[in-house]
Amino acid sequence: MKKFFKHWLFTDKKLSPQQLLDIGYLVVSLPLIAVIKLPMIIYLLFFFILIFRDKKLSNIALVGVALFGLFMIILSLFGELNLAGLSRLKIFVEAILYLLILAVTLQRLTKNINFYQIISPILILAISLFFFDSIAMLLYVVFEIFILLWLILAFTMGAGFKESLNMAIRMYLLSLPWVIVLFIFFPRISFEHASYGFRGDGIFRAGHDGTMFTDDRAMRVLSKRVVMEVSFKDKQIPPSNRLYFRGSVLYQKRGNRWLPLPVYLKRAFSPSQIAPKDSYDYAKDKIEYNVVLYPTYKRWIYMLDLPIKAPIGGYIDADFSVTYKGGVRDKLSYNATSALNYRYGKVIRRVILGEALKANKNLAPKTYQKAKEIKKKFKNPKDRLKAIIEFFKSQKLVYSTSPKGLDKKRVTDSFLFKSKQGYCVHFADAFTLMSRFVGIPARIVTGYRGFSQNSIKNYLLIREMDAHAWVEVYIDKSWLRIDPSLLASSSIQDSSVQIVNNKKEPLIQTQNTNRATLYYLYIKYTIESWILNYSHYRQMTLLNRFKSDTKFALIFVLSLIGIVVLIILLYIYFTKTPCKDIGVCEISPLLKKLAKRGFVKGEQESISALLKRYASSLDDDSIIRQIDELYIRCRYDDDIKACKQLREKIKEIK
Amino acid sequence: MQDIANEFKPLIEQISKDLKGKEEIIKKTVATFFAGGHLLLEDIPGVGKTTLAKSFASSLGLEFSRVQFTADMLPSDIIGVNYFDVNEAKFIFKKGPIFTQFLLADEINRSMPKTQSALLEAMEEGKVTIDGISYPLPKPFFVMATQNPYEEKGTFALPHSQLDRFLCSFSIGYPNRESEREILKGLIEEKENKKVVMSLEQIEDIMQSVKEVKLSDSMLDILQEVISFTRESGIFRYGLSTRGALALAAMTRSWARLHGRDYAIADDMLSILADVCYHRLSFLEGETTPKRIYDEITSHISLQI
Incomplete structure (x- = not known):
């Protein structure tokens, strides 16, 4: 266990492009499981069994899988699979989604990566937006976009898990201020209910409809x-x-x-x-x-x-x-x-x-x-x-x-x-x-x-x-x-x-x-009305208030600045080089203290030599000598106990 | 002297009596010996090379032989020769001076490259092969070679590839004022029969334990950083070879063992860095000195040490 931990801490595992793609597909398809119909779920289970068997399929077998998939699609859309059905947006999108799933799974079975496979997670993400419009989905989409960004970075950087994750977090953080500012100020279009030529989903039934x-x-x-x-x-x-x-x-x-x-x-x-x-x-x-x-x-x-x-x-x-x-x-x-x-x-x-x-x-x-x-x-x-x-x-x-x-x-x-x-x-x-x-x-x-x-x-x-x-x-x-x-x-x-x-x-x-429920509803409602349903109207309200209410404008600007500063701090936190060497990380606070006292590590001097130099300038050098020994044992003898003792000893020094 | 492991103290003390004020040099020689490598001393004549060698060999009770290299020397003069014994009517191998535990190869760069390479091959292989028959060299086998500075006339500079076979190279240098005064007073007398401070078994045990000194991930990171710096920085003509890298690790281990640790630290490596690298590296521009090599490398790894 200790070994495993150390392994995880000190090595940076690199994932293969296929693994990266698989992660991407899993993340983007997760919410869709709630949407797709039973036959398609059966088809997906069948597909997973094939994947776990890990055998290369012959072309005939692939055709078989494709026919099975098509059959399952027809079964899923049974009763709605006519021109009238397809003219309804939701059914149409569902059909497209099934075809996409079929295409992606078949591609995955061939184990070849092509452009089509790389672009498909984004298509699936876009399709899932047709089915969900809740705040939870919004958060999930944010997560999805982050994961996709990380996967793309991991692939193009050819870097390990941790390094690419760090880079992804940094890039994501950098984009956040722009996202927030654009979200608030980018002009919204007030458009009539867009149906894109599709029929609505049945008659809208409200609690009150006039009769x-x-x-x-x-x-x-x-x-x-x-x-x-x-x-x-x-x-x-x-x-x-x-x-x-x-x-x-x-x-x-x-x-x-x-x-x-x-x-x-x-x-x-x-x-x-x-x-x-x-x-x-x-x-x-x-x-x-x-x-x-x-x-x-x-x-x-x-x-x-x-x-x-x-x-x-x-x-x-x-x-x-x-x-x-x-x-x-x-x-x-x-x-x-x-x-x-x-x-x-x-x-x-x-x-x-x-x-x-x-x-x-x-x-x-x-x-x-x-x-x-x-x-x-x-x-x-x-x-x-x-x-x-x-x-x-x-x-x-x-x-x-x-x-x-x-x-x-x-x-x-x-x-x-x-x-x-x-x-x-x-x-x-x-x-x-x-x-x-x-x-x-x-x-x-x-x-x-x-x-x-x-x-x-x-x-x-x-x-x-x-x-x-x-x-x-x-x-x-x-x-x-x-x-x-x-x-x-x-x-x-x-x-x-x-x-x-x-x-x-x-x-x-x-x-x-x-x-509690009401507060939840109220908060959810507030978030929804200000984020999900942030519209032309909301934008105008905000800007009008901005113009008329100086106090509000001030608070607004300050909180915007606050968010940006927070993001910058987070960015700096993730930019600083991660601790690769425990011994160095533990000793560095002491080095900072010593630097303040005029003992700066020379270019040709080792940390241990610096400690000895400092110790020789003191009357009572026992603590520094102990620290030196602990540091050496922590760093070069892989002695975890010594590292802990080192940390405590350094705290003792004022 | 306090930070030396106890088993080395008598040895170093005894040699120090013969070679005054050169404790650091003695320690490095000891470390080279126990790392199982060979030593190249680059010095002008008469600063105590022979004294060091003799004192070292006798303190450890090693069989000592000395070869003075000259321009007309042949390989057989070192490794030995097959001669035909008329009485026994067969070829008999007459062992050369190389068949010893401690070989002082004086002024190695005076001889022809052919002779040089015969010695260096034997050093590397640990055996001598003549007419298809291998004769193993005794153990331990330690060569302390000396060479005159290149500028001197009538010398054949050792090629880079041959230099690589020496684990360490340094110069003894002039003694300091106090030590020289004692020498001048004539207070120092070389005793021929010295006390042997270490048995052969002890020597072999220590050599084995040197190999087992741990290099932590941290230490390996530093070592690799040094190695890649010599290769990739572009300031050296060529970087450290893998043998050079191994030499650095072996000397680091040995230095750590000398100081009584079973793990190596950055300071161990810093102590022997210049000695391991000096004969292996040369700057593209400007003079190559041990100090410059040390400064360049340590500046580069400054954040890690």
Whole structure:
């Protein structure tokens, strides 16, 4: 073991070009193992068996391997291997990747190195970027590039492992300041979503997509993907019951689907960027915030109730639903103003009110019956509303993101009376229908609900799973928000058996993210938004802040300088000659001390001679003589103990 | 004297009595002997070469013979000759003066190259071959050759390849003032019958232990740096041969053993560097002196020593 250690320490192993290439291939293909399909994995295992057998294959055997590989590729892409499939970017890239793997493995079996083989690791690296876009992959790519650089250096230098690694680290460090500066300042192009002529991967399903289904097609998007990043201007996040981000407003039920008003009715409104003063009675507690909305490919943008001022390009319509010209095709950042305390709906068009009352009793006969009872019993709309709420509570409805036993034909009835399981969609659907049955105009509002638990400082994260639907009822000449989901008696998280009983807390489909996770998300999000998604917009934000905020600019420049200095220090550290001779390394601190005292080693003088010369100048020379002896034994007798003693003795000398 | 290993002390002390004030020279001679090599002394006559040789041989109890090389000398005058014995009616080999344990080859550069090479071949091979029959030389076999400085008339300079066969070369030089005064006073008398301080077995044991002296990686690095410097620096006409490199290592080992260590250090090599290299190297430009060789090489390896 000691010998091995010494061997490793003092010798510099040289790797053959084939070994270097193998390392490169292993490093770049590692992440792709998660991507490639089973038949290709089987093919790769087969390939590794061939490699480890280490026999030269005949040409016929190579053709056999190639045919086997092709067969496995076809098997992997089975069902997608048609022109339509290949027009989808991901499938196309996957097919290319498989062909590349086949070509590379065949080349490797011939044991000849050619240009094609040398360039392929970089191609594989590039392809892997199509499959991953996380921060982990970014770090891995940095690592990959470093390894490739090292391999190229090891090959061209013809040097050993350690020497080429040292050189690679140095070159890498030298490139870092440029990378950082170019990353921050190189002009970004703000381009539309680039599809390169390929079809997208199916329909993008967001938590909110403008309509609402109450059957199987209903959205149960539990993805943690971030939809919006909201930062509030006054550093104070409103309480959870005010965090309703308004999306589309739905009026009409067609079968199991809720739809917004038809276009011809919408045209009658005149949407504007700022909500007209006469459209609301009052709007207090105005709050300003910035939203970074990730591409939804829909026209809605989300603003807190009640939207007062939409961003440029956005329009608030009579329903206070905000749309964006051209749809959100690229990441969108906007500033918006909303009022938390408001009353609106004084001016309302008759046709809208009519739409808000339309309800087909055949869709939910039982519900209609129940509503009739309530309608008979109470005359005042307010009392009727209270009765509906009481009824919902009495039904002991369970909030479940995967409800069981819903009858697809009569969803509302089966939800309210039979299965009693559902989520926001079913609650909103049933509540709206019932309100309309009792004669109260009602409509469904869909959008996102924020939770102050998912916030840090003034940042609030809204994820797909925070998509929500609630109800607005028209009472006393104003629209009143009611969230029927809160009327559930308990909730089942996902399909797990666990039933959560917390009536006080809002029953939510979002899991209460714990602080650590949230911080992780926040940090990850911050890193992602500033590094991975560093865009034209981010760059402009940074530069604007740079111009306006002197303190920030100063800190920014200083930290840039700090990074550069740190890199230079690291570079110097790696540039200094590595310790090849333990004895010399151990004694050198003492030599520095002696030099300060005027005892400099002469050109023709050995270290030992210098020590003797110094010793003879002292009255008590015993320590120096001991050091001399230890140094000699450490360096020339390979005595490790002496080296340790030497180090300790040198420490004793002041 | 304190740092000399105990077994060498009596030997060096005894020789020092005959050759005053030349302790360093005696140590180098001892080291050369125990490294199993041969010594070339380059000196003007009359500075104690013979004294050193005689004292050395008698202290170790070695069989001593001395050959004075002249211009008309033939190889057979050294290695011996086959003559026809009429009585026995066969050729009989009459051993030359080379068949001894300690050979003082005086003024080797006075003889013809043919004679020189006969001696040097015998030194290298450790045996003498005449008419197809090999006669081994006794052990130990040590040649101390002397040569006059080249400028003297009537000399045949030893070619570079022959010089390489000597392990070491140095000059004794003039004695210092004090020593010379003692000599002048006539206080020094050469005793013919000296005490033998070391047995043959002891000598062989020490020679064996010299071969076993360890050269650490560090030491080998330094040695190789020296060797490659002589070859690649371009300031020498030609670099050290592999035999030269081996000579450097052997002398370093021997010097370490002389100082009682079983591993060699850089200072060992520095002590004998010039002596091993002087007759093997010559500068392309300027004069070749031991000091210049030492300075050039040590400056180059300064960071490593």
